[in-house]
Ligand SMILES: Nc1ncnc2c1ncn2[C@@H]1O[C@H](COP(=O)(O)OP(=O)(O)OP(=O)(O)O)[C@@H](O)[C@H]1O
């Protein structure tokens with residue numbers, strides 16, 4: 001049963017179509033991230049869910065109710081902005097209580113709820129402070145409490161961590177995730193930081209030019225990208241051009257080397273792209289690695305526990321990671337070497 | 352290395368100050384000489400005891416407050432709406448608000464008389480109240496450049512669009528957002544605009560005299576022609592009033608949210624508890 005649904009939602013600003021046929025259903029209590037490069041339409045989709053933009057066509061439903069034409073103040077949605085957007089004239093407690101006052105909750109209940117929310121974000125003692133007296137991280141936590149106080153049906157966060165420095169970014173994203181789990185609130189989190197999306201989401205929507213390219217768990221998105229864009233955008237990726245020899249049996253040729261993929265390539269063209277993550281490639285032979293390619297070592301980066309090696313294989317630049325072993329010094333630049341990989345780790349990219 | 356005493360700039364400051372202060376002091380000194388042979392505040396007493404002084408000052412003060420109110424009602428929603436929904440029109444609105452600085456008040460008042468005079472579609476000049484309304488409208492126009500600028504700057508200092516969206520997502524109506532969020536956050540800007548409006552319209556001469564209103568500006572001019580010492584006393588008093596308004600404006604404009612104009616005794620105790 002999906003709680004939040006977006007049904008072929010489209011949005012155009014004048015002649016510029018920013019969101020094209022966007023479909024998504026989010027289960028109750030699920031944490032979904034929108035991940036994509038700048039300008040791909042993440043914010044626009046979020047703002048349509050919030051009601052700040054009206055879709056050109058398509059429908060948005062929350063808990064079985066069609067909210068497409070509903071005004072933002074009638075949707076009961078919590079929103080957290082990149083720039084915090086705390087009300088400067090109100091102190092922390094008044095900010096958190098604003099939505100409750102608008103809903104005409106009795107004063108005693110408001111006070112209790114505000115106290116509960118401030119405890120949740122760990123800022124119980126700062127209720128009397130004004131926003132300008134808080135750090136960025138504290139302000140964003142207050143903004144989160146303010147959005148959550150009226151018990152919204154959906155929580156929307158638009159790059160809430162982008163304005164913070166790296167350390168706080170990591171700790172606050174974990175805090176957001178744990179609060180979200182605790183309250184079981186359906187959440188959409190917009191980011192262009194893949195590590196952020198991979199680490200805290202139940203599912204990720206990778207967006208590209210106004211389309212949801214792929215929707216899946218972080219594990220699926222990273223390990224089984226279905227489009228070239230997703231594969232390239234998420235994580236580091238090596239690409240190899242290959243020529244199809246026998247589509248039905250999955251025989252291809254990389255440079256001069258024949259490779260058996262052992263799966264049907266029906267439907268793929270004559271030339272395909274194979275993709276592989278740096279961590280699935282081994283330098284030299286390894287058990288279970290049935291594909292072997294030879295190349296030239298171009299560059300070696302010793303990073304401590306990991307050694308990143310750049311090689312040239314069949315005219316392509318390939319990065320691979322090996323773990324440091326005290327008894328085996330890293331390979332020398334300019335020498336020939338073999339790499340091996342399991343056929344099932346070679347991704348075939350559709351364009 | 353020790354910095355040398357900035358002789359040159361100090362000299363300039365002293366010169367400028369002298370240029371401004373010596374005539375002021377001379378006027379003040381002169382105003383004290385009404386009684387032959389010794390210094391007294393007789394000129395001031397004479398001004399205060401004049402019925403006309405009280406009645407014209409009251410008239411002008413009321414007209415100024417009306418202009419402030421009308422100006423704020425006109426400018427705040429306009430500036431808000433332009434920033435929120437019509438950002439492309441902002442330069443146009445800004446230019447319009449500056450027009451009163453370019454067009455002389457004489458032109459303005461003759462325009463008014465043509466438009467609202469006898470025989471026009473809305474003959475405001477036919478009644479006393481109508482003429483008063485014309486005067487207030489004129490003051491609103493004269494103070495528009497300052498009012499609009501003050502309020503618009505106040506809105507630039509906060510992110511109007513995002514704050515509006517934040518309030519709306521929390522369930523607030525547009526009206527509630529304006530009253531609870533936008534207005535309090537630009538209040539100090541409105542107050543500075545109000546003080547400027549007040550200081551412009553209180554001593555305004557051209558509009559009031561051409562509309563033949565019993566205002567403070569024409570009274571001051573008349574007094575200047577009839578008397579010797581009282582105008583000096585009036586000038587000093589209006590300077591004092593202007594400075595008072597400027598000080599009040601500073602106090603309002605630089606106030607942080609939640610801060611009182613005068614520090615409370617209790618507030619220090621409550622903040623130390625919060626830490
Ligand atoms: N109000 C608007 N009028 C016209 N074009 C707009 C408007 N809002 C957004 N756009 C355009 O829509 C596209 C998508 O914008 P959007 O803000 O959704 O991107 P985003 O994915 O959130 O990017 P970022 O990561 O930079 O925040 C952009 O090309 C932008 O210029």
Ligand SMILES: [Mg+2]
Pocket residue numbers: 042043044158
């Ligand atoms: Mg965005």
